[in-house]
Amino acid sequence: MARVTQADVARAAGTSMAVVSYVINGGPRPVAEATRKRVLAAIEKTGYRPDGVARALAAGSTFTLGLVVPDIANEFFAELAGAVEQSARAAGRTVLLANSEGDTATEMALLETFLQRRIDGVVIISQAPEAADELLGRANTRRVFLGASPATGSSIGVDNFGGAVAATKHLLEHGYERIAMIAGPAGDTVAEARLAGWRTALAADDTSVAARTAARSPGAAFVHQPFTVDGGYVGALELLGSSAPPDAVFAASDRQAIGLLRAAADEGLSVPDDLAVVTFDGSAASAYAVPSLTTIQQPIAEMAELAVRQLLDPEAEAEPVRAVLDVGLVVRRSCGCPSARH
Amino acid sequence: MARVTQADVARAAGTSMAVVSYVINGGPRPVAEATRKRVLAAIEKTGYRPDGVARALAAGSTFTLGLVVPDIANEFFAELAGAVEQSARAAGRTVLLANSEGDTATEMALLETFLQRRIDGVVIISQAPEAADELLGRANTRRVFLGASPATGSSIGVDNFGGAVAATKHLLEHGYERIAMIAGPAGDTVAEARLAGWRTALAADDTSVAARTAARSPGAAFVHQPFTVDGGYVGALELLGSSAPPDAVFAASDRQAIGLLRAAADEGLSVPDDLAVVTFDGSAASAYAVPSLTTIQQPIAEMAELAVRQLLDPEAEAEPVRAVLDVGLVVRRSCGCPSARH
DNA sequence: TTGAAAGCGCTAACAG
DNA sequence: CTGTTAGCGCTTTCAA
Secondary structure, three states: OOOOOOHHHHHOOOOOOHHHHHHHHOOOOOOOOOHHHHHHHHHHHOOOOOOOOHHHHHHHOOOOEEEOOOOOHHHHHHHHHHHHHHHHHOOEEEEEEEEEOOHHHHHHHHHHHHHHHOOOOOEEOOOOEEEEEEHHHOOEEEEEEEEOOOOOEEEEEHHHHHHHHHHHHHHHHHHHOEEEEOOOOOOHHHHHHHHHHHHHHHHHOOHHHHHHHHHHHOOEEEEEOOOOOOHHHHHHHHHHHHOOOOOOEOOOOHHHHHHHHHHHHHOOOOOOOOEEEEEEEOOOHHHHHOOOEEEEOOOHHHHHHHHHHHOOOOHOOOOEEEEOOEEEEOOOOOOOOOOOOO | OOOOOOOOOOHHHOOOHHHHHHHHHHOOOOOOOOHHHHHHHHHHOOOOOHHHHHHHHHHHOOOOOEEEEEEOHHHHHHHHHHHHHHHHOOOOEEEEEOOOOOHHHHHHHHHHHHHOOOEEEEEEEEOOHHHHHHHHHOOOOOOEEOOOOOOOOOOEEEEEHHHHHHHHHHHHHOOOOOOEEEOOOOHHHHHHHHHHHHHHHHOOOOOHHHHHHHHOOOOEEEEOOOOOHHHHHHHHHHHHHOOOOOOOEEOOHHHHHHHHHHHHOOOOOOOOOOOOEEEOOOOHHHHHOOOOOOEOOOHHHHHHHHHHHHOOHHHHOOOOEEEEOOEEEEEOOOEEEOOOOO
């Protein structure tokens, strides 16, 4: 009933612990084929299971990656977490998941416990990139930031500005004239980039009333709201209740768009007929919504894969990635495109 | 730059490693207040961070819990994962999250890596409860099953049967006569319990056409589908396309209900006017859907809390919990209740 | 109340 | 190619 250790296996195989270790790890010394077979048989026979903790202590690696997200119940982060876990698993690593709840102090506390557990690296969607980077740097721990990132070091993001421009342009091409925006929290880098994209696209389109409106009273046509369903709901009500309600809205995230849909329904507005919507993220929820949401799709799997590779690749140690991935417009129903499936 | 160890702290405090350990862990031996202060100061000064791996090896506990869910991108599981993580964190534990992808082999492999990492216990939503229980039992690892569970051991579930009865009854009270069901996968215990509840409620209501229909051709009024949005979509199309389409549907999960909503929209059916819907789970998505979904609410936080407590409580070791928690009907718009908010 | 030292189970020099 | 052994950093027994 006691735990089977490497020593037991060695005894059963009539060899030494070192050799057992070599066959398990495929190195660092070669082992004769016959010996290898005997060891494997002994492992089988004894039901030996390597002790990851002891191995981590001796080898100096836990084979574990940490992932910090603001909110795992947010489908976008849930999908990302799933993708990271998959990439990590493919690389023989396990992932420790933590929720910062969008709170800086919690985030730092989580990183602290990660460090205590000696994770090999962390993927983080940070609320305070500089502070997080500094802490991890001091602990000499590899890290890659998704979204908001510190001035230096590895980060993977998407072209938030370009995506927002594309989204807004699409709405403009539909002929909508009062294109409002539900933006993310003020000060958030990602949110600001999307907001800037929307502004830029409108400004470039001098025929639109929206452009003139935005230019004259830049505060009128958008609202800052958290990246939540509720944020989208509240923001939408505000926009729709204004003296000059929009005929289209660009929501900075799928979560907000879901809230916007709910608000439109409450106001008796039909989407896209009375109000067109384009959003940002491309989580599965955007496809399932009624009506389905035209959205700027983030390459989730690619981001996850890239992040994990950067963390694990010994070569990559020296030179950080500063990736800005492309996003694509996925046309569905909510923008009013007649040809869209669903 | 090298790692600060307990020995460094001991040196800085002018004491021994043992004493440092005592103050960090608050035992098992008492420490003079003055010494304690010196040690604390030394920890501060050196920037010492305990090594969780070494501690785990020496103490025999990793302070880590494992959680296995079928699919983290499913909002219900995501919410559950969030709740488990929160409960675990409150108890000073970290959680290792893994996705079985609904696959038995993957599930077993994940449990195997958990065991290697010597997690202190696991919370699992299993595809193969008996096999999982056997594996964990052999490894002497504490576990609690959520949903499907083995014949013995700790499990926490909800009253699936009762909830389904309540959901169906509610539809019956509305006066709907052809109440169909999108059931979960055939053979799944949870799915079968919900299906049985629906059947029972219909059978008890001898005035309804649905009851007669179900009694005469039990295969006609329900379809087995996976617990996914797509499953709901496909199932709904099948039901709606039948020669005697339903005027109400009970979906076995929120995910399926989302798909059902989409299918209804595609068919030009308005919910709840043309088709009433009640679902099961009560994830946040059910509240955000348009129309908002009347649902059987599972007590997610309570389940998580109970599970973590059972895993950690030394007393609980001997006697397993076999909890069946109550569920409640949350009335929203999709069932046709006029008074419902949204 | 404190300290010395024996492990926890494994990896990887190093020596053969 | 194989074996011996010194740690990895911490907890805890045991003796002082």
